[in-house]
Structure formats: structure tokens, C-alpha cells
Amino acid sequence: MNAIYILWLRQIKRYFRSRARIVGSLGQPLLFLVALGFGFGPIFEKAGGGNYIQFLAPGIIAMGILFTAVFSGIEVIWDKQFGFLKETLVAPVSRFEIMLGRTLGGATVAIFQGVLVFLLSLLIGFRPELSLLPVAIVFAALIAIFFTALGTALASMLDDMQGFQLIMNFLVMPTFFLSGALFPMQGLPPAVAAIAAINPLSYGVDGLRGTLVGGAHFGLFTDLGILSIVTILSIAFGSYMFSKIRV
């Protein structure tokens, strides 16, 4: 066994032991699917957009992954406050290995959460195309790793949970709402379109939508290329910030 594996395993164990957290974090995606899916469905269809649940579900799956991933990254703050981080920081293991183990663990958990939202959306009436499912999982993994590493980077700069609200309200929520998860990218006002175009989650949502229902706005290869690049950058940024932690 090595350090990366044991720290990955730790994240997995912690996740599966807090069933309340798993169930709790399904509440929000379910609410969005039901309220928005059924609420805007008739208008969306009248406007010629087709079935809104089909359109919305990949966006909500991305949301489930996004929230869980950021939260997993943010857990570094808990470990800082409760002391376990010190235990890993004095060990003869490079900071990069520690960061990678934690991030992969957090990302695995986020992917699993995405799968749960996917299953939930099937109950609501989502009927996906399954031929590209493996590619969809690659997109899910990239979204998960990107945001877990980003959460780790941000958490490395913070000393306590006071900054958590800030991250949720000024980063996570805008990232979600301005990503094309809820609305089509065609015909947007230029400002919104520009923000969506520089938002990494847009490419994740687009990739999931392209693989699960078809009709990617940017094209699957563009999605995959951009998402891969930003994920590598985010791991680099995350491990740099993590290596700067002083406790």
C-alpha cells in the first residue's frame, strides 16, 4: 500500500460512513429536477426546445458532482482545524502525493454522487442515450477532479470555515448558474455567453449533455480538450497551494 492509495481510501471511507451526508446532498439536485424540470418544462417545449427534463438532467448531474467535489476539497479546512492535516504534513511523504491522494478520493466520491443523481433523474423521467456512457463517465471524472483540486487550493488559503460561505456564494453558485446547466447556450446576451464560455463547468455540462442526450454546443472534442487542460492546471494550482500550507 502506498500513501496516495491510503489517503484515497480514507476519503472513500469517510464518505460512505456519513450516510446522512449522502442522502442530504441528494435533496438539492432532486428539488432542481422536480421544480425546474416540471415547472419550466411546458414553456421550454412551447419555445421549441424539446423535452426539458432531457435537457436539464445532465446539468443537474454536473451540479451534484460540482457541489460534492468542492466540498471534498474544502475538507482540508476541517483537517487543519481538527489536527489530522498535521499528522500527514509531518510524514515523510511529498505534499504532492498527499494532495493527489486526497483529491482523487474526493473526486471518486463526487463521481459516485453524480451516479446517484443520474439514477434519481431516471426516476423523474430522464431517458439517456447509453452508447456513449463510458465517455460521459470520463467527463464526470474530469469535472470531479477539477473542482476537488480547486476546492483544495482554496481551502489551503483559508484558516477556518468563515470563508466557506464566500466560496459557495461567489464561486460555486455562479459557476453552476452560468454554465449552461439550466438553459441552452444559443442566443444568449453576449455578456452571459462570454462568462459561460470561460466557465470550465460549461464544457463539463456540454460534454455530459453531448454524450447522454446528444447535441453538444461546443462539440465533444472541444469539451474534452478544454476540460482536460483546465483539470491539469487545477491539479498544479491545488498542489502548489497545498504545499504552501503552514499549520
Place this chain on the structure above:
Amino acid sequence: MFSIEVKNLTKKFGQFTAVDNISFTVKKGSIFAFLGPNGAGKTTTIKMLTTLMDQTSGEMLLNGFNPRTQSNEVRKTFGIVFQDPSVDDELTAYENMEIHGVLYKVPNSILKPRIEQLMKFVELWDRKDELVRNFSGGMKRRLEIARGFLHHPKILFLDEPTLGLDPQTRNHVWNYIKKLNQEEETTVFFTTHYMAEAEKSATEIAIIDKGKIIIQGTPDELVKKTGSENLEDAFIAITGHEIREEEANSVDGMRLQRRMWTRK
């Protein structure tokens, strides 16, 4: 041969000087007590020695390695029991031990029997599969100590290791420390507020106050120099009667918040 060499070490937090130009050496195989009132700079010094914090100025060597530039080599040579908790309370006691063993690359053939031996030693073996969250303060402390012994380091830092333990357990733990010290020549660097403990176990003592080392020597020398009857009186004679304040930490507030955020 010195395990620890410190020269003109200083740490400033803004205007406040936590550690003020201290120098000392710790001989290989000795049991070194680093004593001082609350807020004297003990933990800050340990944090710098154990690569967790950078110094403002001064030099340090641990087994010949520089904690700042050769942090990985330094980390291989020491083990530490922290003053405040550092176990993962969402994992079981056994899992905490296992993670430590893997991080320190203890070979599998040694790891399992040693975990069993140490957990039996601190009398936690029959509760090894319980989440640490359910443990009492004393049990958590015992687990931390057992974990600190797991990889048999060359230098063992113990920051108030016996805080909150009953006399029986304290005695028990000290016997083990001395055994490690004798059999493996482990250098022990510890802090404590129990002067009797330092008097009984330490081969050398340094007393630090307000960031400065005031006096250094064997327990007998310190007692004689101050003309006191025992180390406790010597300590008071050296550091005075004033009671020190330590900064409150925010862990209690955090506990409350964590409950909110993890939705338990």
C-alpha cells in the same frame, strides 16, 4: 554526536517575538525536557523543528539535516505526538494506526504485529474497530501516543504527551519511552507541565520563558543552582509566579459549525 542543534533560532509573528534567539543542542540518545510556562514558545519551537513552520532567522539541524531545505530527510528521522488532537475521528482506531504505518512506510510484516502490540499496550485493542469519535479524551490521547511510537523514529518529539492521562497510564507510557530510549537509542524531546515527570525522566532540561532559554542543565544542576528542594520549586523560582494567558483557539466554534455543515 548531536540529534538536534539549534543556533540563534528566532520566530516572529508580526511584532510579537514568540521565539527569541535561542540556541541549544540535544545529545543523541538523551531524554531532553523543554519546559516553560504557557505561551513561552515551546510549541512554536517544536513546529519549526518538525518542518511545520519556517523560522524568521537562525539555524537548525536534525540528525544533520536542515528542516527547511531538506524537509523530507528530516521527516524520515522523527516522530511526534502533538499537544492537540491529530487523529481522524471519523475513522476507527485501527485505521488511524494503519494510515500512519503506511505514510511512514513501515513494512507490512512489521506493521500488523506492532499495531497489535502497541494497541494492547495502551489498552485499546478490544476497541480497535470503533470510531475514534466515540472515544474519551484519555483514550484519544493513548491512541496518539501509540501511533507516535509506531515507526520507531530516531528522534521522538512529545508535546505534553501525558496531558490528561491518569498516573497509572502516565507511568506506563514513560516506561515505554525509556525502553525505546535504551533499546533503540531514540532521542526524546518532550515538553510537560508535570515537573515531577521531567525530574524523574529527563537527562537534560532547558527552561524557556517569553521566547528565551533561561537556564539549561541536568535536573540536579537546576535544583542546586536555584537552591530549591525540587524541580517544581526551581521552575517557579526561575519563571516567577505570574500566571500566563494563552490565546484561545477556535476549535470549539469549529466543532459546532462542522455539525451544521456535515448534516449529521
